[in-house]
Amino acid sequence: MCGIVGILGKGPVAGQLIDALKRLEYRGYDSAGIATLDHGQLARRRAEGKLQALAARLEKEPLAGNIGIGHTRWATHGRPTENNAHPHATDRVAVVHNGIIENFRELRERLIAQGAKFGSETDTEVVAHLVTAEMKQGKSPADAVAATLKQLRGAFALAFLFAGEDDLMIGARKGSPLAIGYGKDEMFLGSDAIALAPFTDTISYLEDGDWVVLTRTSAAIRDEQGAKIERAIVKSTATAQMVDKGNHKHFMAKEIHEQPEVVGHTLAHYIDMIGEKVALPEELPFDWRAIKRLSISACGTAFYAGLVAKYWFERFAKMPVEIDIASEFRYRGAPLEAGDLMICISQSGETADTLATLRYAREHKQHILSVVNVSTSTIARESDVVMPTLAGPEIGVASTKAFTCQKARDVLYLGRGTSFPIALEGALKLKEISYIHAEGYAAGELKHGPIALIDENIPVIVIAPYDRVFEKTVSNMQEVAARGGKIILVTDPKGAKEATIESLVTLTLPDMASTVTPLVYALPVQMIAYHTAAAIGTDVDQPRNLAKSVTVE
Numbered sequence: 010m011c012g013i014v015g016i017l018g019k020g021p022v023a024g025q026l027i028d029a030l031k032r033l034e035y036r037g038y039d040s041a042g043i044a045t046l047d048h049g050q051l052a053r054r055r056a057e058g059k060l061q062a063l064a065a066r067l068e069k070e071p072l073a074g075n076i077g078i079g080h081t082r083w084a085t086h087g088r089p090t091e092n093n094a095h096p097h098a099t100d101r102v103a104v105v106h107n108g109i110i111e112n113f114r115e116l117r118e119r120l121i122a123q124g125a126k127f128g129s130e131t132d133t134e135v136v137a138h139l140v141t142a143e144m145k146q147g148k149s150p151a152d153a154v155a156a157t158l159k160q161l162r163g164a165f166a167l168a169f170l171f172a173g174e175d176d177l178m179i180g181a182r183k184g185s186p187l188a189i190g191y192g193k194d195e196m197f198l199g200s201d202a203i204a205l206a207p208f209t210d211t212i213s214y215l216e217d218g219d220w221v222v223l224t225r226t227s228a229a230i231r232d233e234q235g236a237k238i239e240r241a242i243v244k245s246t247a248t249a250q251m252v253d254k255g256n257h258k259h260f261m262a263k264e265i266h267e268q269p270e271v272v273g274h275t276l277a278h279y280i281d282m283i284g285e286k287v288a289l290p291e292e293l294p295f296d297w298r299a300i301k302r303l304s305i306s307a308c309g310t311a312f313y314a315g316l317v318a319k320y321w322f323e324r325f326a327k328m329p330v331e332i333d334i335a336s337e338f339r340y341r342g343a344p345l346e347a348g349d350l351m352i353c354i355s356q357s358g359e360t361a362d363t364l365a366t367l368r369y370a371r372e373h374k375q376h377i378l379s380v381v382n383v384s385t386s387t388i389a390r391e392s393d394v395v396m397p398t399l400a401g402p403e404i405g406v407a408s409t410k411a412f413t414c415q416k417a418r419d420v421l422y423l424g425r426g427t428s429f430p431i432a433l434e435g436a437l438k439l440k441e442i443s444y445i446h447a448e449g450y451a452a453g454e455l456k457h458g459p460i461a462l463i464d465e466n467i468p469v470i471v472i473a474p475y476d477r478v479f480e481k482t483v484s485n486m487q488e489v490a491a492r493g494g495k496i497i498l499v500t501d502p503k504g505a506k507e508a509t510i511e512s513l514v515t516l517t518l519p520d521m522a523s524t525v526t527p528l529v530y531a532l533p534v535q536m537i538a539y540h541t542a543a544a545i546g547t548d549v550d551q552p553r554n555l556a557k558s559v560t561v562e
């Protein structure tokens with residue numbers, strides 16, 4: 010979370026910084042800021058709210074300077090105010106940060122005792138003061154940063170700009186991603202290659218513990234021990250085009266409608282249509298037959314996708330599967346057998362908890378397969394096998410028309426089997442973009458508690474294709490109807506005919522093989538959330554408090 014960018018440019022960089030930040034807004038959008046060097050002096054502009062507030066500020070109060078850093082924030086420490094917006098600075102150094110400095114309290118107290126004056130509530134500001142304190146002792150900027158990094162605990166990607174140093178920028182990475190972009194007599198830093206796409210496609214990714222001293226013509230990388238090190242320079246395929254909404258009002262609507270195409274594209278990649286067999290990567294570094302137990306770890310929507318995979322692996326491959334949300338998996342000390350397989354699922358490939366589970370599995374000598382949408386991401390790079398989803402960039406952070414639930418305060422989603430994860434996903438999507446409270450339950454669990462919530466004001470959205478558990482789900486709908494609950498049934502023609510209870514609305518999807526229902530039934534639940542949120546008028550693509558890439562715990 011939080012996006013950072015740095016540019017050692019040939020001309021004024023303020024506009025370029027804003028352009029790069031636009032591409033990073035998916036990482037956070039509660040405030041933003043940039044700092045440049047104007048005649049050797051550090052100058053900053055920061056603004057509360059989305060990036061356009063900063064852009065508007067810069068129109069009125071432009072910033073000169075051919076070198077600069079920028080930040081778009083997702084607040085962790087301190088409210089999203091202008092004072093807490095990055096860059097944080099002293100008269101010697103400005104810094105932007107993605108991550109959390111866990112020991113910031115003790116560092117802050119020590120610095121205050123030494124006379125440092127703090128202007129924000131953030132963890133990040135200690136970094137600017139620490140570097141400044143080291144420089145005041147006579148250290149060069151690079152030595153001051155090296156000494157500072159040794160004092161920090163937590164996760165960070167950092168970019169530093171120094172007063173009086175027009176050809177110097179320093180970046181550091183531990184836990185949060187950071188890429189170097191190579192230009193001709195220009196150099197860049199960014200949270201990802203997409204941010205740098207308008208400027209360069211020549212990228213190298215820092216590894217954990219690396220830090221880099223940049224000039225316009227050089228990049229000197231050191232590892233955590235301070236040894237000089239080379240990191241591969243690769244060509245990025247990130248597109249320079251700003252992804253647009255096409256004819257849609259929101260990115261979310263566009264991304265919902267793109268699914269038939271991108272799911273088809275992804276399936277075509279993994280299925281040999283002519284040979285009618287699955288086409289897995291040829292060189293798997295493990296033998297499926299030797300895997301005794303499969304573990305799956307992910308967060309949020311990716312976790313629900315993993316839950317569907319669990320049903321499939323167990324039903325079709327008869328393989329025992331353990332699945333847990335990554336933030337629990339990583340800390341519960343689960344015993345993992347060497348040689349078994351961990352599957353990590355992540356759209357962004359940067360989710361901190363999922364990455365930590367991957368590393369936990371690695372410590373336990375497991376094979377690691379990741380399913381990611383960003384194939385240059387950290388999770389992809391640290392996996393033994395990567396199976397990319399080919400969905401293209403996802404920008405939107407999460408009723409059929411003006412659905413009845415728009416006025417409801419609470420909504421229940423029910424499903425059985427592979428429709429249970431879809432119920433969970435429906436509830437998550439509705440909560441995150443419409444701010445209506447929603448819960449997803451396994452339909453059979455209803456009578457064990459949630460049924461107490463049912464009355465005539467509660468819409469109950471039932472995901473029930475006509476499958477082997479359909480009749481059981483119909484019984485649960487009876488239980489809802491008997492208590493006055495309003496049922497919205499998502500089913501197929503046979504289900505619509507056989508459901509013996511009256512629903513408020515029935516959404517009838519085409520007949521399909523039961524193996525594909527989780528893919529297809531995800532669409533109506535997304536549409537319900539989308540149209541509800543659009544009707545209420547919430548910010549569908551950038552809902553409050555959220556960020557697309559969650560690189561903190």
Ligand code: F6R
Nearest residue numbers: 308309310311355356357360407
């Ligand atoms: C929900 C949503 C989040 C993400 C979660 C994991 O709509 O977007 O719940 O699914 O933060 O993110 P990735 O898949 O990037 O690891």
